[in-house]
Amino acid sequence: MKIAIIGLPNSGKTTVFNALTRGTAETTAYASGQLEPNLATVKVPDNRLAVLTGMFKPKKTTFADVQYVDVAGLSGSRREGEGLPPALLNYLGTADALLHVVRTFEDSAVPHPEGSVDLMRDLQAVDLELAFADLAIIERRLQRLNAEITKMAAREKELRITERELLLRLQAGLEAEIPIRAAQMSEEEERLIRGYQFLTAKPLLLVPNVGEDQLSAPPTVTYAHPRSAVVPLCGKIEAELAQLDDEDAQTFMEDLGITTPARELVIQQSYTLLGLISFLTTGPDEVRAWTIRQQTPAVEAAGAIHSDIQRGFIRAEVVAYDDLIKAGSMTEAKKQGTVRMEGKTYIVQDGDICHFLFNV
Numbered sequence: 001m002k003i004a005i006i007g008l009p010n011s012g013k014t015t016v017f018n019a020l021t022r023g024t025a026e027t028t029a030y031a032s033g034q035l036e037p038n039l040a041t042v043k044v045p046d047n048r049l050a051v052l053t054g055m056f057k058p059k060k061t062t063f064a065d066v067q068y069v070d071v072a073g074l075s076g077s078r079r080e081g082e083g084l085p086p087a088l089l090n091y092l093g094t095a096d097a098l099l100h101v102v103r104t105f106e107d108s109a110v111p112h113p114e115g116s117v118d119l120m121r122d123l124q125a126v127d128l129e130l131a132f133a134d135l136a137i138i139e140r141r142l143q144r145l146n147a148e149i150t151k152m153a154a155r156e157k158e159l160r161i162t163e164r165e166l167l168l169r170l171q172a173g174l175e176a177e178i179p180i181r182a183a184q185m186s187e188e189e190e191r192l193i194r195g196y197q198f199l200t201a202k203p204l205l206l207v208p209n210v211g212e213d214q215l216s217a218p219p220t221v222t223y224a225h226p227r228s229a230v231v232p233l234c235g236k237i238e239a240e241l242a243q244l245d246d247e248d249a250q251t252f253m254e255d256l257g258i259t260t261p262a263r264e265l266v267i268q269q270s271y272t273l274l275g276l277i278s279f280l281t282t283g284p285d286e287v288r289a290w291t292i293r294q295q296t297p298a299v300e301a302a303g304a305i306h307s308d309i310q311r312g313f314i315r316a317e318v319v320a321y322d323d324l325i326k327a328g329s330m331t332e333a334k335k336q337g338t339v340r341m342e343g344k345t346y347i348v349q350d351g352d353i354c355h356f357l358f359n360v
């Protein structure tokens with residue numbers, strides 16, 4: 001799963017990237033204009049793993065992970081005929097979700113490309129830029145469809161006409177500032193456009209990058225679109241926090257009056273926004289979180305571990321995390337009857353502790 005960090009130049013993208021990934025990519029007060037992205041894999045914080053590690057004392061503990069990509073700044077001032085550079089479009093198109101950093105911190109030493117800090121203006125500028133990228137894809141596709149449809153056989157023609165109608169609807173929506181993720185679509189329609197990598201169809205996490213002085217009362221931002229969420233963060237503080245060891249970080253957080261680093265909230269929200277959940281496996285060798293989509297049946301979840309387990313699936317022994325903790329041990333949970341046997345079609349829940357029985 002890959003999440004691309006976007007935003008205007010100097011909004012703090014690399015700083016937020018460093019905060020999320022505990023990395024040390026170079027940040028600059030002047031727009032870097034670099035196109036080569038920074039990429040890092042990040043563990044998804046999950047307290048349950050620490051508790052299970054205490055219980056099972058495994059040789060290793062493995063967290064679920066997500067990847068973040070820090071790309072160059074969007075321009076925010078699109079002129080006629082000017083779109084996003086193809087390399088940037090390519091990075092964004094292949095991402096599973098977007099994380100939009102929008103600046104609210106004031107600092108005269110960090111020039112703003114528009115000369116002043118204005119959250120709503122910047123937010124709209126970037127949304128517009130994403131919408132223009134999608135509109136360009138739609139226009140090209142419509143031109144091709146219009147040329148092709150007349151020459152097609154009846155069955156194929158019908159499908160293409162449906163696609164054209166859908167694209168026209170999405171186009172009208174985008175022109176009225178409605179992102180594709182907010183458009184009403186049937187499952188079939190969603191399938192029809194899946195291959196286009198529309199940017200406004202991707203889940204979006206809006207991260208206002210607030211100043212240190214705004215930490216106690218971050219500006220309220222409403223972004224009322226489906227599959228979107230808002231998590232404010234002070235990039236500068238979080239990036240410093242991310243470099244400290246746990247003990248120093250704890251003291252620093254107490255001084256600042258915060259309980260959980262915002263980076264953890266952002267990572268968790270990214271995961272949720274993507275419709276992902278974790279099931280867990282336990283044992284003397286490893287305690288581990290595995291990533292699956294919501295609504296995944298047990299037989300497919302088994303495939304996340306190994307294709308052989310999916311192929312030879314017999315059944316799954318499942319206990320909910322809370323039930324195991326309540327019981328105190330697997331043996332006790334079995335006595336209490338909370339360890340269940342489930343078949344192939346059982347829908348795996350977040351926090352299920354699964355043991356798959358298989359035969360290949």
Ligand SMILES: Nc1ncnc2c1ncn2[C@@H]1O[C@H](COP(=O)(O)OP(=O)(O)OP(=O)(O)O)[C@@H](O)[C@H]1O
Pocket residue numbers: 007008009010011012013014015016026027028029030031032033071072073105107110209210211212233234235236237
């Ligand atoms: N919350 C914040 N408060 C104060 N300063 C910040 C904050 N976040 C970032 N900065 C500072 O703003 C400057 C620009 O940050 P950064 O390089 O991360 O931006 P960027 O969006 O990645 O820039 P570019 O467009 O060059 O890729 C840096 O000097 C950084 O330390």
